Amino acid sequence: MFLINCPFCGERDQSEFSSGGEAHIVRPKQPTELSDDEWAEYLFMRKNIKGIQFERWNHVHGCRKWFNIVRDTSNDKILSVYKMGEKPPVNYK
């Protein structure tokens, strides 16, 4: 359980949000050109990092807007919050 600083509403309880999983998985530009391996990679394979992970979240019981966060999955500390379309912070790798 933790608090998330929604870029539109401010700090709220995590239970108001839903997790959209790993961020920055780019939707294929030419879906018809994709091989089965590439589809599997896009649809199913996940980094599932223990440590610093970039994620999408949705404030589903609030403003219902999507945004990104950087979170350490080994202790649930949120390191950064940034809006959709913004470049991910470079100081976390």
Add this chain to the structure above:
Amino acid sequence: MKNKYSVFSLIKNALSQHENWQQAWGNPEPKKEYEAIIVGGGGHGLATAYYLAKKHNLKNIAVLEKGWIGGGNTGRNTTIIRSNYLWDASAGLYDHALKLWENLSQELNYNVMFSQRGVMNLAHNLQDVRDLKRRTHANRLNGIDAVWLNTEEVKKFCPIINTSPDIRYPVLGGTLQRRAGTARHDAVAWGYARGASDMGVDIIQNCEVKGIKRNGDKVEGLETTKGFIKTNKIGVVAAGHSSVIANMAGLKLPLESKPLQALVSEPVKPIIDTVVMSNAVHAYVSQSDKGELVIGAGTDSYVSYTQRGSHNIVEETLKAILELYPIFSRMKMLRQWGGIVDICPDASPIISKTNIKGLYFNCGWGTGGFKATPGSGDLFAHTIANDEPHKLNAAFNLNRFVSGDLVDEHGAAAVAH
């Protein structure tokens, strides 16, 4: 077995104040090289080592455990065992395990306290009724015992359930698998550890894997906190940390690791003599031999490796428990904990070779791996020893995420998530 447990050994040791029992398993330092190494000393990993030694005659093997054996999800689950899955592939896998459970205490000469007290799954809406009846038929076609109970029969089987039609999610019926039940989770890990150790398997605790050494497309050994260990067969059974180990070999898996919680109440006199699961309201409960209610809650929606879980998940589960069992309203909960479960997109496990020679994965059991422990170990041992899957785990390969031939058990099969 060198040190067989029996009524005579009990009497003999009672006469010496129980001070001369031998250690149940050894505590060796790692050798330089093994024929095969199992990464992860939980129930599945220890069972894998046990069957590798017993059925496939591989004796020079080791199990590496970063903490202590059975200290991960094996000691953290709610110990439910059942095989009433919808699809043929799952039915084959889980019923194979259930059949092994039925003789496991004798096989291991260790009381795993397997109790076939039945598992009942409740239906709370018309779609639940249709789905559960369909599953009952599918189970019976696969030779798995299953019956449909109407509301009165549910009440008769477990009288403390509130079957009033006026509650928010009324009980419209349920399914019952009588061969299903529970077992003592620690005893399963200890029994397999003792059995494997007896056949010469090295069980090495407090030994964390730090890297996998590869030579081209095959493995050569493991970097660990106790130094480099050479081997050309590695079986990874690391549950929530499977992706972390896979990453060391440059592999990506279709897994997400999430906290799953459980809690137990203060101990009370026997009140519920079966296991009742309800997927729609997400509450499942049984009673341990000590008298505690054992309650399983849900997973968090986000990836996390903290063995905690969120409070709101516990609240939701307890709300459902209170509506179904008003008699529990004044019970105090004693302990709450979380374990990290590795969830596959199709809610089915992976027991598979990989495209790296000598590297095998047994993972993706998600929220329901305990029930499969003996079957999982047996089939994974077969896969490692023969470098080919057994016909019962052929469908649970890693390649199904490329071919699209998924074993979709989400919601379809009484999977509680």
